[in-house]
Each structure stands twice: as structure tokens, then as C-alpha cells.
Amino acid sequence: MDNVIQAEGLRKNYGDRLAVRSVDLSVPGGSVLGVLGPNGAGKTTLVRMLATLLDVDGGHAEVAGYDVTRHPRKVRERIGLTGQYAAVDSRLTARENLRLIGRLHHLDRFAAERRGEELLRRFDLLDAADRYVGTYSGGMRRRVDLAASLIGEPMVLFLDEPTTGLDPASRQVLWDSITEQVEAGTSVLLTTQYLEEADRLADRVVVIDEGSVAAEGKPAELKSRVGGERLRVVVRERSELPGAISALAPIAPEEPDVDTATGEVSIELRNGVESLAQAAEALRGAGVEPDEFGLYRPSLDDVFLSLIGDRTVTEQSALGKART
Template identity: 55%
Template sequence: MTYAIRAEGLVRRFGATTALAGVDLAVPSGTVYGLLGPNGAGKTTTVRVLATLLAADEGHATVGGYDVRRDAHRVRQLIGLTGQYASVDEALTGTENLLLIGRLLGLSRADARARARELLARFQLADAADRAAKTYSGGMRRRLDLAASLVGRPQVLFLDEPTTGLDPRSRNDLWDTVRGLVTDGVTVLLTTQYLEEADQLASEIAVVDHGRVIAQGTPEELKAKTGGQVLAIRPADPADLATVVAIAGEAAAASPEVAQSTVTVAVNGPGVLPAVVRRLDDAEIPVAELALRGASLDEVFLHLTGHRAEPDAPTGDDTPSGADLERTPA
């Protein structure tokens, strides 16, 4: 197996804050590799080091076989980078944004224009090519931003929380685009705090928390780490939640979780489900949902860290400076 990205023992400090505390990664070529974790976990700092925007205090890393410190100029020729927020020039049209990137990368005017047309068509932006980017919707700006990172035909693409702020339809469209890039042979390093996104796109995942990689593997391997299955119970009357929590916790000998009027609890034996059903019936509690399923990535993260991966609302970059990622020309 060949690896597009390798990192060993990456450490990065910002004053008294340790953003990375020894990160190890091995990203196979031609795959989507997910860095999953909450804001502040160290995901963006890892990307900045790998994209040559920050120097690690300790450890080393290679991208495409080139050392990110000694051969930074070669790494930059191989990569594309899209940060958490679209960074297009809103005063320029879609075509002008891509022409600008092309010319900065050294393409001739004719080649830059041809590449701009190709990418605008690929990202369904041809009809808006001559409109100022400030007139684009959030999803359109995000697609234009991603197109700009592909002008130089990168071998490795860093996507740092690319669907932040997008509506579900725009998010699904972007997922389809990422899958298409991998089909074309591009390696994608995706950072995300969205469990579903990692599950949908990544063939392998590294779970990051407090600057450390605490688990790695395929989504299925990570889900198996929790052991057993998960029982989900949604009472017909939310007023019964407390009673359902008590029943589920006693039957499973575990601590249930409550989210969106649904109680979930880890199940590690065949007798838990029938015991819960009997007790709900004895208590005369009608349920709207009762399901036994495999663990989700959310439960994996909770099992590994003691807290959930997704915060109530995105808060931005996880570096102490709070600065958004710059685009690195491919």
C-alpha cells in the first residue's frame, strides 16, 4: 500500500497551549481519510502543518513522499486546500476567481481560461460564471472555493470542515463531488465534526481529541470498539422520558443517553431487549420507536472520550489564533 500522507509524532504548541500532542497518521493514496473530532481537537492545526502553513515543534511528516519542512515548495505543488469558510473574492465573477488562481499558478491566459470553463461546468456553475461571487448562495460559493483549489490538478486535497454552514442539499452535493474526486485518483484528507459526514465519505477515520489521535480504523472497525449494540427508545409521550431512562439503565446495567426525546443505551446481552419491553409494558408506557441497532460513530466517540463529537454550534477554527485557513495553490 502506498501512502499519500504520513505523519509521526506531530507536536505543535501555541504558548502554553498544546494544540497537537503527538499525532500519527498514515493516509492511503486515492482515498478519503477523515479526521473526526470537535472544535479544539487539533484537526485544523494538523492540516496547517501538513499543508506547510505551520511548522511542527516536534515530529515530521511527508506529503506525496516530500518532507513538509525541507521540501515545502514541492509539497505545495502537489496539494490543494479549502478552509472552513469560502475564501473567494466576492467582487470578482466566478470565471475571474478561477482565472486569477490559474494565472498565479503560472498557467497561460488561454490555459487558465480553459481550466476555469472546465471547472465551472463540473461544479454546475457555468450559468453563473459571469456573475459576481457576492451574488452566489452559500453552497455556490463553497463549490467555487473547491473549484479554485482544483485549478492546479492537485494529487492531495485538504478539506477542512468543507460543509460548515451548508444546508443539507448543498452538503449532499459536495459529498458527491468529493466521491468523484477520489474516483479520479485524488487523495482527500477531510476534517469534520459531523459524524454522518465521516461515515458517508471516509474509508478510514482517525478520531482526534485534545491534540491526540485516540483511535483509527474503518468506520465499521471503530463502531465495533463499543461492543454490542445500541437500544433506542422514544416514548410516545415525552413526559415518560425519565421513567424510560430508569427502565433502560436498570435493564442494561449502563448509563443511558437522551437526545431529541430518544433514550439510547448500550446493549451487551440478549436479555436486555425483552426485559425493557416487559418493563415498559408493566409501566404502561407506549413507545413511538423501539429499535436495536449497531453503534453509530457518535456512540463510538462518546465511548472513547466521554463526550460527544458534535457541539451545539460550530465555533470555527481550532487553532488558538482563530484564523481561517489560507488557500495553498496546488
């Protein structure tokens, strides 16, 4: 299928500062692109340009087959946008919010009403539909917001950090709704700081850092780029560390990674279970009784950290996950 988002050399500057330097990206129809990056990497700016909210300073982009600069109106008829905070009117009820957005999508009164009811049911909001959105919990508001962005039956859905600040249960609910929407054929561009979210939802991932694309690929490809499966061994006594290292070194294709502070040794596993058995044998031979002995698959966290490095140590805590 053709690309529903196609951007080339997209650029945005605020005064002297280049918020987005030169970004190329493409999203094939029916797929989900995850845009990952630390705070201030330019993710939101990128989304706002693609969604016609911001003027483009350089390069060009087509969304749903139309140029965002020349035909913003055509683009808007075909997109939905859910931003970082729920952009719904808190002094209206959910039902009224959806009806209003439906009318502004130029549905007639009945069509707007019908579409609103449909979405209220789908997002499990019927019971609360006549309460002011201001009284809703964060998760419910986000659901109203997502429902609002689906009223125009968009071809492309932009989700700018859709689950930031939500509790795990609400996040799960939102993920399920997004998955459902993708299965129905909507293409999605999703920005997130949660690597787990990208891993879970995205077919392809683009890592953005300082306004440029730092890496791109399927989650699995990106993970294999930082290495394959690893064996992780934690020794019980610090004194056993040299023994463990010399036992594992012959099996490892490269020098073992050692963390003396935690007593941790890790090696890449080239031959799966075979190497695992060898390692166990070697450790027993060396008389090392490890505290932990296990397989470890690199996560997108590792990809992220290997690309972005220590520069973003402060953001690291915001990721909610520490490197193992």
C-alpha cells in the first residue's frame, strides 16, 4: 500500500534554534510508526507540522495524499489528532463534546449524534456520557479525547504521547483501543517516551534526537542492532567474579561485559541453548555458584540508551525504567 505519511527534509526553527533539523519519514498505509525520543527532541513539533498545526520551515510532507502546506484543509479532513493533554471541553459532557466535534466535521445533526453514540459505546463511556468531562479521571478524559479524534473516521491518526501520565490500567485500555483502530485499517503515527509502548504498538520505530532521526527500523531490527540475546550472570560473592569471567570468556564471541559494583557478568549468546549449557558447565567447573543466571533480551531501552547515550541521564528516570 502507498505511504499515508511521506516527509522529506522536514525542518522547523524557532528563532535560531532548530527544533526539527531535517527529518525524512514514511508510514505505509495501515501501519503504526512509533516516534521515540527524549523530552525536547522535536517529536511534538514534528507531529504538529504533519497535522497542519504548525507551518513548515523547510522540506515538505504529504499526509493522506495531500501536501500539508498547500492543502491543509484536505489533510484535516482525513486526520485525527490526540495531543499530550486531553483537548476536550471540560465544561461540556462527553456526549456534547463528541457531538460538537461531529458538527465541526460537517456531519449533519443525526449523523453527528449517531457517530457520537457509537464512539461512547466503544470507549465504554455511555454511563458517564452526561457528566461534565471536568469530573472525569485522567484515563477517561484521554478516552474522550481519542474518541473525539476518531469522529471524522480518519485515515491517519496522530497520537502525541497518548498515555503520558496515565496509570497502567488506563494505559492498557488505551492501547487496546489503538490496536483495535489499527486493525480497522487506520494508520497511526505515535510519539512516546515509553519504549514499552512503541514495542507494543509500533510496526516501525524512528528514534529522534535533537531534531534528527538517529535510527529507524522495526523494533526487532533495532534491538538486534545493539546485540542479540545475552546471558546475564550475577555472582554471590565479589571474590567469585574473576572465576566467573574466565569461565565465560571462552564461550563469548567478544569480551564479557563486567559490572564489578553489582557483580554482574554478561556475554552475548551466539548458539542459544547450546551456549547456555556450555556456560552452566563452565561455571560449575570453576566452582562459581551464581545468584542469578538467565537469558536477557535487549529492549528498546537498550537501543535508546545506546543511541542517545549518557547525555540524557536526566530523562532516563522519566522513562520509568532503569537499565539492567
